[in-house]
Amino acid sequence: MTNEIRTIFDRIAPVYDQLNNWLSLGQHHIWKEMTVKWSAAQSGNTCIDLCCGSGDLALRLARRVGKTGKVYGVDFSPNLLATAQERSQNYPQTAIAWVEADVLNLPFENSQFDAATMGYGLRNVQDIPRSLQEIYRVLKPGGKAAILDFHRPSNAQLRAFQQWYLQNCVVPMATNLGLKEEYAYISPSLDRFPIGSEQVELAHQAGFSQATHYPIANGMMGVLVVRKS
Numbered sequence: 001m002t003n004e005i006r007t008i009f010d011r012i013a014p015v016y017d018q019l020n021n022w023l024s025l026g027q028h029h030i031w032k033e034m035t036v037k038w039s040a041a042q043s044g045n046t047c048i049d050l051c052c053g054s055g056d057l058a059l060r061l062a063r064r065v066g067k068t069g070k071v072y073g074v075d076f077s078p079n080l081l082a083t084a085q086e087r088s089q090n091y092p093q094t095a096i097a098w099v100e101a102d103v104l105n106l107p108f109e110n111s112q113f114d115a116a117t118m119g120y121g122l123r124n125v126q127d128i129p130r131s132l133q134e135i136y137r138v139l140k141p142g143g144k145a146a147i148l149d150f151h152r153p154s155n156a157q158l159r160a161f162q163q164w165y166l167q168n169c170v171v172p173m174a175t176n177l178g179l180k181e182e183y184a185y186i187s188p189s190l191d192r193f194p195i196g197s198e199q200v201e202l203a204h205q206a207g208f209s210q211a212t213h214y215p216i217a218n219g220m221m222g223v224l225v226v227r228k229s
Contacts, residue, residue, distance in 0.1 A: 051121025
């Protein structure tokens, strides 16, 4: 599955940002800003953005940590990393290292990062508990992580709307770009994805002392915020 997912993200790299805009009804920039804020990244911090895609969250982290900070953007898709690196040329004032790696086996020391973010990545990893354990491992004591992803709303009408929107708006848009299969997987991936309370339980099992899931966009999105003691 890992190779299949990597191939998907390599293929969608050229239109990744455009499709994210459609997927989120134009709201993903707001949600990403909220995610960075919940990570509690501060000026001078060393931070990591996992499943960094084309670099949106990493660039936001970079602006927050400033010239004295450091940001690592990690993804397993070389095409998306290339897009992110190209975008980061417009922000030379902050050091961002783009790293091709598997989030289930991060090439970093224990307790290296003050804060971590992940956007639309946890739903796609092969082993969610292992991914959370790796985030726990690389965070410093007191460090926080904020994890943004799609979420199945508990409200039946909103759940039906989300399903309709994915099937009748997102997939046709992707189909027009020759990417039908790449985006048709989102709905079944949501069916497998743990809901907020289950994510909180998994975070506690991974070792986090504090874990809260914040539903946003009427529960169609959510941010899991965790803290390492």
